[in-house]
Amino acid sequence: MQSPTLNSTSTLNISSETAAHSEHPDLRMTGMAFFLVAESMIFLGLFAAFLITRSMVAVWQPEGSEVEILLPGINTIILISSSFVMNRGATAIKKNDEAGLRFWFGLTALMGAIFLGGQAYEYLHTPFGLTTSIFASFFYVLTGFHGLHVTFGLMLILMVLWRSRKPGTTLSISTSEWKPPSFTGTLWMWCGLFCSSWFICCNCKVGVAHPSNLRSPNIDYILSKTEIPKRDSPSFRVRAVRLHNTRREVLIGSSALRTGHCSRNWLNFWLSSKRY
Amino acid sequence: MTAPTATAHHHEERLWWHFFTFSTDHKVIGIQYLVTSFLFYFIGGSLAGVIRTELATPASDVVSPELYNQLFTVHATVMIFLWIVPAGAAFGNYLIPLMIGAKDMAFPVLNAIAFWLIPPGGILLMSSFLVGAPQAGWTSYPPLSLLTGKPGEFIWILSLLMLGTSSILGAINFMVTIWKMRIPRMDIHSMPLFCWAMIATSALILLSTPVLAGALILLAFDLMAGTSFFNPAGGGDPIVYQHMFWFYSHPAVYIMILPFFGALSEILPVHARKPIFGYRAIAYSSLIISFLGLIVWAHHMFTSGVPGWLRMFFMITTMIIAVPTGIKIFGWLGTLWGGKISFTTPMLFGMGLISAFLIGGLTGVMVASVPFDIHVHDTYFIVAHLHYVLFGGSVLGIFAATYHWFPKMTGRMYNEFWGRVHFALTFIGLNLTFMPMHELGLLGMNRRVAMYDPQFQNLNLLCSFGTLLLAISTFPFVINMVWSWLKGPQAANNPWGGLTLEWQTSSPPSIENFDELPVMTSGPYDYGLGGKKADFSFLKPKQRVMAASAEK
């Protein structure tokens, strides 16, 4: 028996419970949380790409792509500690302390600006360019993408500061459900989190899966074949445009499977995963 | 000046030009989404028509192989990102606030922005034909995609980033709205199943779409800035792209199908006059599908040289997905079992969905098996499988939902006879087009080729003839929809005797949806459990078009 989810009554009429046409509560913080989930997934995807690529190459970092540790390390520490500074600002709002709000948020903004300045300095002084090596490409794209988020967060902090120039701000902020500082703070902490994880990824030499685990057994062989196998079919030109994994497939012998040796090889296939 | 009373809302008529503005009303946005996606369906369908015309003969006689590559690439991109995904968002937008008794979505402006990213994204994609459309398939695997024409490929990336952003913004809205804006008495287990499906869909969008965006950004750097993230020539690994791409694109299948599973769970109980069978099982199976959908992606890469243990893992997880999907199918069959089934157009499409999707689901289990997949990889068997899932599943679902909620959206009733004709043509055309493709694939015909071995011609002709039927089937649909919207008989507020909240307001709903805060007086699927009155009115078609005033 399917049980009704509510005790059913037969009326279908809409009865009015309340006539209050109140607006719904402010849900922007909830929305922000979901947005940050999505943003985190971009970063996680990029990190994963970086880590997998890194596990594939024999020598890391590639020559000429050595990064400094000192300056980025200081920079990371500054950004992470600025989250705690900002937290003091949030406490100041709760205490209705406007000077505190201005001081702590100002300090956070300053630290964020120092971070971005440090990053710009690093960009100008690294010995490699965007296309020097695959490491260099990952370095610029990942740090650049992160820097973009820090810039956005910095702008939000400056907006809070701009609002606080009028007296009575702390009160209006803490009574409204829509709290720009907590919104900003969430983004800011999140930036710090990803900054530090990037720093660890980039400099930590251990803890990455062993290359042979992630590496496809055939890849060297496949990559060494730069030519597409010639065929006498009239549709050669079309085939040439087909996805390169056709090429892989041909190389790993699935064309043999397809022409009818398939069934006999099934057992072998199941037993030895390395064969194909 | 009219006083702001309850009746005043009815006089604030929706005018036709409202649908062309930056409206923040979820009902307008929902219809904007739906009409836009239908337009792209016709564009994508025309591309498919050219493709099937080309494939009617083995030689490359209608279009050049290069143009053929462009056609199938844009066809797939349009059908996925501009037709089925936005159509899911269309029903999400239109129905969620009505079903949970809210006045609008949580973030109406964000909602409008999400919609207005779609037309420019679509026009941008179509404009790529002017400079040479992308040729690398919708999968756009490097290094192929780096070699087949920069401008087209770059346009494709930009367009996808726009459409992906739109999808993410929509998902945030659905999540927050369902989570926070239900009427007080509606707890999570008395919420319509469509809302559950949209939670599962939105979670997938939030978790997977950004990864595709990341891959596309890296691909764009490879294409335009000369980096080599995915280019083996510079030390990159194309397999990483495949991982990132399929991390989105497998869940994309569920992003495309789950909303219509949800819609089906609404449609079947109403037209079978029975409570849904296994409410919680169907609700939770959506979430389980979402979760499993995130850990099966490499089943698309069995021939890409991924290591054996990885293939084994992904084969097993993929096969496990058949369990929650089977739970849904049995839930729907249990709902139909012994019901007072009325073969209205939405019901026909709904039952068509179950049967066609079942075929797609079963071939899905077949291709999940590594040895079989290696045999049929990149053949027409895959084309058959994916079209049974996406056409037999999603598209029939869109039609079912469109007919079912048409009276609510427009306040008019569609023509039942032509609706049934549309269903018959679609269902026959669908099977005629895609069934022979299974055989073609098993015989070894490759997909994505403009020319093929002459031995395959007869089956290909059959497919092309089926496509002709599908093309013809759109005419009764479009004429029925347009004519009924303009001149159809006035629909009753609750023409189907539905119990979910969207049927408890006027057709079409007033600007703020409900003149008074609606109250749940029964569960969403309590058909035949006391509300007998609804049953009888449902059985008489004349009641469906009763003048709205008579219900008051």
Ligand SMILES: [Cu+2]
């Ligand atoms: Cu898949």
